[in-house]
Amino acid sequence: GAVVSQHPSRVICKSGTSVKIECRSLDFQATTMFWYRQFPKKSLMLMATSNEGSKATYEQGVEKDKFLINHASLTLSTLTVTSAHPEDSSFYICSAFSGTTYNEQFFGPGTRLTVL
Amino acid sequence: LAKTTQPISMDSYEGQEVNITCSHNNIATNDYITWYQQFPSQGPRFIIQGYKTKVTNEVASLFIPADRKSSTLSLPRVSLSDTAVYYCLVGDKVDSSYKLIFGSGTRLLVRP
Numbered sequence: 001g002a003v004v005s006q007h008p009s010r011v012i013c014k015s016g017t018s019v020k021i022e023c024r025s026l027d028f029q030a031t032t033m034f035w036y037r038q039f040p041k042k043s044l045m046l047m048a049t050s051n052e053g054s055k056a057t058y059e060q061g062v063e064k065d066k067f068l069i070n071h072a073s074l075t076l077s078t079l080t081v082t083s084a085h086p087e088d089s090s091f092y093i094c095s096a097f098s099g100t101t102y103n104e105q106f107f108g109p110g111t112r113l114t115v116l
Numbered sequence: 117l118a119k120t121t122q123p124i125s126m127d128s129y130e131g132q133e134v135n136i137t138c139s140h141n142n143i144a145t146n147d148y149i150t151w152y153q154q155f156p157s158q159g160p161r162f163i164i165q166g167y168k169t170k171v172t173n174e175v176a177s178l179f180i181p182a183d184r185k186s187s188t189l190s191l192p193r194v195s196l197s198d199t200a201v202y203y204c205l206v207g208d209k210v211d212s213s214y215k216l217i218f219g220s221g222t223r224l225l226v227r228p
Binding site: 004006034036043044045046049091093095104105106107108109110112 | 150152157158159160161162165203215216217218219220221
């Protein structure tokens with residue numbers, strides 16, 4: 001089946017620093033990738049939709065200048081959390097849509113971000 | 117807003133069949149129904165997808181009535197490892213792909 005990876009799996013950083021999270025589709029080309037965040041015992045919240053070669057579309061309430069998304073190729077999307085604060089600590093998950101399997105998204109394993 | 121409603125939690129015992137029902141009263145004509153499973157600190161895993169009637173794969177069955185306003189995920193003979201959160205989603209078409217809005221999910225606890 002289709003595999004999506006994320007790197008790093010967990011990261012700890014200091015307040016004010018920026019952190020980049022990578023999402024890769026390993027065995028298929030992803031026309032669209034999605035970024036979610038999840039707080040403990042809560043559901044996934046969609047942050048943005050990322051299409052290769054174009055600007056990301058952010059959900060209402062998500063700061064585009066704080067969560068920079070780049071989708072430079074059909075297999076890689078990155079999420080950069082800029083000037084991180086402790087409240088940005090969360091579980092970040094990406095998913096990828098190949099466009100060939102109707103309505104099925106493949107999720108990455110997630111990245112645990114802790115901001116001190 | 118999530119387009120689906122599910123029970124917050126369910127309890128079961130090993131070996132039993134578990135049925136989780138999801139309500140999606142405003143499902144659109146083009147929407148498919150997809151179920152995902154999530155373990156703690158992991159990304160969701162695709163379980164099954166359907167449009168109407170019944171779909172079965174190696175891990176579950178999905179029952180969708182004719183009006184498509186609800187669906188039922190059936191897990192036969194659950195084991196302890198099936199303890200997880202189960203999400204029912206209907207797609208929201210954005211260009212050529214689907215945006216998934218997660219609801220609260222159903223937290224299934226399987227007891228010995």
